[in-house]
Amino acid sequence: MKHKKAKKYGMVINLDKCTGCGSCMVACMAENNVPFRKDESDKLLSITWMRVYKLTNGKPFPNTDICYLPRPCMHCEGQHEGHSPCVTVCPAVATDYNIETGIVSQIYTRCFGCRYCMASCPYKARYFNWWDPVWPDGMEKYLSPNVSPRMRGVVEKCSFCFHRYQMAKEKAFMEGRRKLKEDEYQTACTQACPAGAITFGDLNNPNHAVYRMVKPDPKHHGRPTNPNAFRLLERLGTNPKVYYLSSREWVRRVGDNYLKNESIAKKTVHQG
Amino acid sequence: MKIDRRSFLSFLIGGAAGTTLSPLTWKLMDDSAIWTQMWPWTPVPEDGEASYVNSACSLCSGGCGITVRKIDDRAVKIEGMKGHPLNNGGLCILGLSGLQLLYGPTRVWTPLKRVGKRGRGRWEKISWKGAVSEVAETLGDLRKKGQSHTAGIISGSDRGTVPRLFDRFLTVYGSPNLMRTSSIIDSYELTLHLMQGVQALPGFDFENADFILSFGSGIVDGWGSPVRMFRANSTWCNTGGKVVQIEPRLSNTAAKSDKWIPINPGTETALALGIAHVIIKESLYDAEFINYYSEGFEDWKRFVLDEYGPDSVATITGIDSATIIALASSFARASKPLAICGRGQGTTPGSLNECTAVHALNALVGNINKKGGIFAVAEPDYINWPEVEMDARAAVGMQKDRLDGAGSKKYPFSRHLLNRLPQAINSGEKYPLKALFVAGANPLYTMSDSKAVKKAFDKVPFVVSFSSYMDETAQNADLILPNHAYLERYEDIPTPAGMPKPVIGLSRPVVKPLFNTKHTGDVIILLAKAMGGNIADAFAWNSYDECLKETLGYKWRVMVEKGFWSHPDFFVQTHEESFDTVSGKFEFAPKETGSLKQFKPVKIEGDKTNYPLLLIPYDSIRLANGVVGDPPFVMKSVDDTVLKGTDVFIELNPKTAGEHGLREGQLAMLSTPVGKARVKVHLFDGIMPGLVALPRGLGHTAFDDYLAGKGINFNELIGPVEDSVSGLDAAWGIRVKLAKA
Incomplete structure (x- = not known):
């Protein structure tokens, strides 16, 4: 009974529509008070909760093709709910799996910067604050009170804009409703995407667009049954809640580590 | 006390056991995590009442509607406006980061006057009164000496109330030199003028088109109104619309298109004519349009058939003839094909014969002023101010040739040729430019051949910048009269070029002006009043806001309520009333331009041996x-x-x-x-x-x-x-x- 009620928020990103414009990256930075520095060209140090990767098919001119792939936190479910790679290693319970929403949280005040979670995240979705954030004089005026700015020494990552969920819930409560409508809680990147490539919603609700787009298979931890849908590094068994759609086979192949002559796997490897 | 082995070991082991069992360590570790975060090393954003303000983005000419989230009097987030006809909720990367410009360190806080040499970055603060009277004095002197025509303005646009106020000022002052930043729109305006006899902007009905033939236009790289183009591209994903991208580099647009055809750069015109050749030869053109509504087709047809066979075009373009034939056929057989040009974001106009050749393709398939096609969009005539009364001095000044040569005997059809200005100043062949205003533009960065542009600027003794930010041009000005930032002011945002239907946006103050800035519209009015006489008479308004409200009339209330105004009874013109050429029809080979139909490759700089x-x-x-x-x-x-x-x-x-x-x-x-x-x-x-x-x-x-x-x-x-x-x-x-x- 309890499980039926719980939500599993997830995201579907249509790579056929994604143009690599970067709006999602900046919408996220603006929404979540993400800091910036004078030189951001060292991408290992650049904090981007949402990062757009450029993929190429590696073929010579003129058969070259490129595709962009936006990568937020995957909010992995793991082999059983809450068994995300980062959650299991955190010694400070600074990152936790929310059973009600399926969102992996990051609690900055608990984090003491051991960075185990960063080592265990296969998607490199976590970032460490090597420095205190500095905003030029006057620019701190645009900081949002809904997300606390982080200090030096803590790890941060995409939260699926959890504060927006809280605000939507509060609003619904004030209006005497218990249920959220599908469009009431949307992440900043979903809202900003000019191409409409991102869809966000409850993967447990067959009426939600995300469910209809990927048709997750509950017997296999939500593995997509839509042949054009895939998840990153599916075979690791992390069971991410971010799905990608692409009509191009080479793009779907890039989503996992395949051997040269191996065809796209039909089943996932179950571990531990 | 003697420390023997036994007591040493017991101390060590006991200590270790004690430390492990005691909660002290864990408590201290926990405390330190909390403690180190208690200090105000990071700002704590103040909470307050949340509200939303609708406005329009004017960081580019795209004209998107925005909704700005505020906490008390602070703007905290810019989002796309839901329900806006252009961007409906989406927003581009630049628009999303606009608050970093508003609150950023590059704002000009107060009117500044240069101290020491130009470009050294040494300024003194002056009052608005002092600044305006200094400009009025300089312009007044020029006018007294009969040199009013040596004043000029470089403007980012010539549409909307602020550019029109500049235009009005310059007219009644007596100078023909208002120069607009150039782009592909200049070429399109000229093409529509020559082939259709109209003074209009191009409007593309992308949303209803089903086959886009793009000659290098960066559909998802910022061409046109960027967010509208992103949305159109996704629409084609859903409806099965096809995009063919022709350019030598795999741009994001090429990667998103259904087919990318690499071409030898600069040979796009030849390809367009080659496609026309196949369409004509296989009789795939719209016979009704050609027979009843076009002129000069036979001439043009003969020329295209004679010289642009697929094989010769293949040699020029590097695209094999089978591809050209297949492309022509799929373009002509599509139900709503549309050909467009303007490389990348369309920031350079390109050659005119490229634009006319591409436009001729649209005419061949008869999609002019038709659903899914290209429209000639007349300016919405919402700016109806009384005619200015020019005195003798102004009349003499206005009679002078433009410094950039637009409208001259050599270039009779062009309205603005900003690219020719640096050369005109540097050669000194006509007359010097003695005062230059720069508004909504940053020519020292955006114009090509930066060195020559800088040299030309150095020759102008009085440069005034109206920029809100310390950009390259402001850095090299004598006086900066900073405009309010775009989120601090009222202004009309005219229909972006490329839109088939008129949509006028309203930029409105999201926050109160942060610094000692002034609306450029107000500065023009103050300046006119300071100059007196006919000039002051032409500006009867007390403030820009009054001028804007009066100009927009009944639209004002709609715009305040919705954030934009769109044409309620917009209708499509019939072919009978579309063309205002001598023949009253579409001209395939406009006589005024003689050799225009031919493909003459643009002679780009540099020789092959030294620059391979x-x-x-x-x-x-x-x-x-x-x-x-x-x-x-x-x-x-x-x-x-x-x-x-x-x-x-x-x-x-x-x-x-x-x-x-x-x-x-x-x-x-x-x-x-x-x-x-x-x-x-x-x-x-x-x-x-x-x-x-x-x-x-x-x-x-x-x-x-x-x-x-x-x-x-x-x-x-x-x-x-x-x-x-x-x-x-x-x-x-x-x-x-x-x-x-």
Whole structure:
């Protein structure tokens, strides 16, 4: 009974529509008070909760093709709910799996910067604050009170804009409703995407667009049954809640580590 | 006390056990985690009442509607406006980071007057009264000496109330020199004028088209109104609309298109004529349109059939003839095909015969002023001010030729030729420019051949910038009269070019002006009043806001309520009333232009022996290259294969790199006939061998530390090439030499 009620928020990103414009990256930075520095060209140090990767098919001119792939936190479910790679290693319970929403949280005040979670995240979705954030004089005026700015020494990552969920819930409560409508809680990147490539919603609700787009298979931890849908590094068994759609086979192949002559796997490897 | 082995070990073991069992360690560790975060090392954003304000974005000419989230009197987030006809909720990367410009360190806080040499960055604060009277005095002196025509304005636009106020001021003052920043729109305006006899902007009905033939237009790279184009592209994904992209480099648009056809750069006109050849030969054209509504088709047909067979076009363009035939056939057989041009973001006009050849394709398939086609959109006539009364001095000044040569005997059809201004000033052949206003533009960065532009600016004794930000042009001005930032002011945002239906946006103050700035509209009115006489009479308004409200009339209330105004009874013109040429029909070969129909390749600078490669620019939506540069957030999104530290990467095909002995990441020296630059090499399979591509939008010397001093400004490496018919800049690239650095 309890499980039926719980939500599993997830995201579907249509790579056929994604143009690599970067709006999602900046919408996220603006929404979540993400800091910036004078030189951001060292991408290992650049904090981007949402990062757009450029993929190429590696073929010579003129058969070259490129595709962009936006990568937020995957909010992995793991082999059983809450068994995300980062959650299991955190010694400070600074990152936790929310059973009600399926969102992996990051609690900055608990984090003491051991960075185990960063080592265990296969998607490199976590970032460490090597420095205190500095905003030029006057620019701190645009900081949002809904997300606390982080200090030096803590790890941060995409939260699926959890504060927006809280605000939507509060609003619904004030209006005497218990249920959220599908469009009431949307992440900043979903809202900003000019191409409409991102869809966000409850993967447990067959009426939600995300469910209809990927048709997750509950017997296999939500593995997509839509042949054009895939998840990153599916075979690791992390069971991410971010799905990608692409009509191009080479793009779907890039989503996992395949051997040269191996065809796209039909089943996932179950571990531990 | 003697410490023996036994007591030493018990102390050690006991200590270890005690420490482990005691909660002290864990408590201290926990405390330290909490404790170290208690200090105000990071700002704590103040909470308050949340509210939303609808406005319009004017960081580019796209005209998107925005909704700004506020906490008390602070703006905290910009979002796209839901329900807006252009962007419906979506927003581009630049628009999203607008608050970094509003609250950023590059704002000009108060009117400034230069101290010491120009460009040294030493300023003194002056009062608005002092600033306005200084400008009025200088302009008054020129006018007294009968030199009113030596004053000029460079404006980002010539539409909307503020540019029109400038225009009005200059007219009643007595100078013909209002020059608009040029773009592909100039070429389109001219094409519509010559082929259809109308003074109009092009409007493309992308949403209803089902086959887009793009001659290098960066549909998802910032061409047109960017967010509208992103949305159109997704619409085609859903409806099955096809996009064919023709350009020598795999741009994001090419990667998103259904078919990318690489072409020898600069030969697009030949391809358009080759496609026309196949369409005519196979009788795939719209016979009704050709027979009843066109003129000069037979002449043009003979010429196209004689000279542009698929085989000869294949030799010129490097595209094989089978592809050309198949392309022509699928274009003509599509139910709503649409051909467009304007390379990249369309910031350069390109050659006029390219634009007319592409437009002729639209005429061949009869999709002029038709659903899913291209429309000639007349200006919405909401600005109806009483005629100005010119005195004798103004009349004499207005009779003078324009400094840029637009409307002259040589270039009778062009309205603005800003690209010719630096040369006109530097050669001194006509008359000197003695006072220059710059508003809504940053010519010292955006105009090609930066060195020549700088030299020309140095020759103008009085330069006034109206910029809100300390950009390159403001840095080299004598006086800065800072405008309110775009989120601090009322202003009408006219229909963006390319939109088939009129949509006027309303920019309105989201926050109160932060600094001692003044609305440029108000400054013009104050200036006119300070000059007195007929000039003051032409500006009867007390303030700009009053002028705007009065001008918009009944639309004002709609705009305040909705944030924009769109034409309620917009209708499609019939072919009978569409064309205002002498024949009253569509002209395939406008007589005024004589040789226009022929493909004459643009002669780009540099010879093949000294400069064996070709340098082309590329545009990215993540690199703003217009009036403002990238704010910090947008810089953050720039890939490390585009910029690393302060080094910019050129894109080079691995084959070409191999021939030059260059590897990934290696430093190289790039030299063109115009300039030199040190760059890094990035190997990219998606670029045609023999080409070098450099991004636009970097190499700023102004703005903040997050942007300035990084990479190279493409305009330092290229100069303008005059189109023989329009006089507009037709350069698409320049020859270049590459050597190891």
